C-alpha cells in the first residue's frame with residue numbers, strides 16, 4: 001500500500017482494536033451465512049441502531065432460507081415496513097427462492113455473484129465474513145479509511161469511481177488469515193471512528209500509521225464529487241369518505257414502492273373528482289439523490305368506478321396493510337390534526 005510502511009503492523013493494530021471494541025450486534029453473536037446476508041441487506045443505507053430490532057423480528061419470523069422462500073410478498077413487505085428502500089426486501093426474497101431452487105447456499109464469492117440481487121459488495125462481505133474466503137470488501141467506509149491512511153488526495157468524480165480504484169488497494173491490505181474479521185474491522189472503524197467529516201483520530205488505533213492524519217486535515221479525504229440533487233414535486237390526494245381513506249398501490253415505475261400502499265397522486269384519480277387546489281399540508285423528503293416536495297390536497301370523490309390500483313381502506317385496517325413508512329406517518333399526523 002502506497003504511503004504505508006508496515007502493512008502487517010497496521011493490520012495487527014486494526015485487529016486488536018476490533019477484538020476490544022467491536023459492537024455487540026445480533027448478527028455477530030450468532031454467525032451464519034443466512035444471518036449475514038439478511039444483516040447486509042438491512043444495513044444498506046440504514047443505520048445499525050435502526051436495523052437491530054428489525055433484524056431480531058425478522059429472525060423470529062423467518063429464521064432460515066426455507067421459511068423466507070416460502071413466505072408471500074405481502075408477509076415480507078409487512079415485516080420490512082418502516083425500514084425503507086423496499087427494493088432490498090424484494091431482492092432478498094428472490095434470493096431466498098434462488099438459494100432454495102439451487103439446493104443450497106453458494107460457497108464462494110464467484111458463486112454468490114451468479115445469484116439475483118447480489119452485487120460485488122455483498123458477495124465479498126458474505127464470502128469473507130461468513131465463509132472465511134480471503135476476498136476484500138470495498139464500500140464507502142473502506143475507501144475513506146484506506147484513502148486517509150495513504151494520504152490520498154486525488155479527486156474522484158463519484159463514489160463508484162473511488163470504490164473501483166480502491167479494490168486493488170483493499171486487496172493488498174487484506175489480512176488473508178482473518179479475512180472476515182479484517183473486513184468487518186475496517187468497516188467498523190469507518191462507521192465509528194474514521195467518520196466522514198470528522199475523523200476521531202485521537203482515539204483511532206491506526207493514528208501512528210496514518211499519513212492523512214500526519215499531514216493534517218484528514219477529514220477532507222477522500223475528495224469525491226457530489227452527485228447533483230434532483231428536485232421533484234408531487235401532489236398527493238387526501239380523499240376520505242365514511243371512515244375510509246383512498247390509497248394507491250405504489251409503483252408507477254418506482255420499483256422500491258411496488259406492492260406498498262401510499263396516498264395517491266392527483267394525476268391518478270378519476271377525472272370527475274373535485275380537487276381543491278390549495279394544499280393543506282406539505283412534506284419534504286430525500287430519497288437517494290432526489291429531494292421530493294409532496295403537497296397534500298383535499299379531494300372530493302364522485303360516484304363511479306375507481307381507477308386501477310386505487311382502493312378505499314377503512315381507517316381501522318390501516319395498521320394491517322403494507323403502507324409506505326413516510327405515508328403511514330403523514331396519515332397519522334393528518335388524522336391527528338383533524339381530530340385536534
Ligand code: SF4
Pocket residue numbers: 145148149193194195199200201202204205206207208210212213218219
Ligand atoms: S487516524 Fe484519523 S484519519 Fe487516520 S484512519 Fe484513524 S480516524 Fe481515520
